[in-house]
Amino acid sequence: MDTDNRVVDGEILEMLPTRPFFEARGISKNYEGEPVIRDVDLYINRGEIVSLVGPSGIGKTTLFTVLSGLEKPDGGAVFLAGEDVSAQAGRVGYMLQEDLLLPFKTVEENVAMPLILGGEKRRPAIKKVQPYLEAFGLAGTGGKYPAQLSGGMRQRAAFLRAYLFRSDMMLLDEPFSALDALTKSAMEQWFHRIARETGVTALLITHDIEEAVLLSDRIYLMGGHPGRITAQVDVASAKRGDAAWGKGTATPNRLRERPGSMVAPEGIRERPDGAAVGNPWVWGGMTDALRKIKEDVTEMVMHGV
């Protein structure tokens, strides 16, 4: 379908025509006989950040319960790296809409949950996540309980937990919408940086079109009843051509540059290649080009395309 060319250290790693890394084909889902979403097709390439925008109640979260494998689709199938993973829970990292840190576990225990569930003992698991706490802006909070953290820190911890579960493909359901405007903006920039540094692939639900434009390479619009994908907007090309977004200045993978952490500790399922591929831009903020896209997308949402 498209060519996933990756150049790391001047070496061409892959030049194969590939199927998209993550793909949903013809997904339909009913609740109590009522169709909620119908024939949803979408794909995400490796290293891409894609947003899903649409009005409340359109079925975005419903789509995620299917994409995450928590529920079986009533039609269609979900593919991860070419494999049918429909109705298979635990194949992708999923950050739910609700702020879901376990209140009776400390931050480090919460973050280490994926390792503990994977069979690791509590202490070594907590030890392994320490460098990540620091890298994800959670230094010094490991021993605290979620109730003692700020909203932004809680979101970071929930994101880190999902990241440590599966960093290759992540589903993020409105990760920043519960935050106040200032924290939200800081978290968006933080997310942008961490996403580029770690090279995660993510599909992100948001109500905020500006956020979608700033964070993603591509935007899917959802609309109609039952909900379906109504349009797709490319943002990456605009950023690539924009001086403010650094014009392809490569950001090295900071996590992997840490001495002794060149290889992710055993049990932490980071991307095998690790490098930030594809879109290594600096944060450019809202430029004219992006403002134009935002207007277009807003128009499409308002008029239902």
Added chain:
Amino acid sequence: MSNGKYPVVFFAVLIIVWQCISSFGLVPAFMLPSPVAVAKAFVTDLPLLAMHSVTTLGEAALGLALSVVMAVLFAVLMDRFAAVKKTLYPVAVVTQTVPTIAVAPLLVLWMGYGVAPKIAVIFITCFFPVLIGLYGGLSSVEPAMLRLMKSMGATYLQMLTHVKFPYALGAFFSGLRISATYAVVGAVISEWLGGNSGLGVYMTRVRKGYAFDKMFAVIILITIISLVLIRLVDALHRALTPWERAKSER
């Protein structure tokens, strides 16, 4: 005046009034002994009371432990299997409406004068509150929390240990709080029906001798034991839920 002082003042006044009633001979001393007489009886019989308490507390502890173990087992089964819940829940409710005091003599006839009928009586009274508390807690965990765990590939056992049990602790402990006092009362009642030692046995003996001062002394002792047990359960609850305290110290 802090809240804790109100009951203290209330009891102080009560005891003074009681002492006055006795001192002025408003009620015959053999029917209502004065607080001083009760205190004296308490002190002189202390070694005896202590010996009997050990028996009663032993039975209560055994019965309570059995109730908790069984309640945990059945609460988990009810949470895991809808069929178990549908079968057991109504049965558990019915057992609760059977008056323990009425059943106790029957149990003695069946099981003799040993420790077995006592444990049985305690179990019948204590099992239910713990079961209902714990089951309620296990089954009322936020569905989103379980979806999150499922999305990370958690098994039922993992959900139980990492989410359901910690969530249910509060409800479990409110059940246990009630059961701990029931256990002592249950032990005493079953001892009325027979046995060689225990506070219930002591009570039957002093009653036969019309020793009202000793009667009052043992009642007060049982009350104190119940209060101490509630405090112990609360302390255990607090020790096991450090996050509850963390909330206030941000």
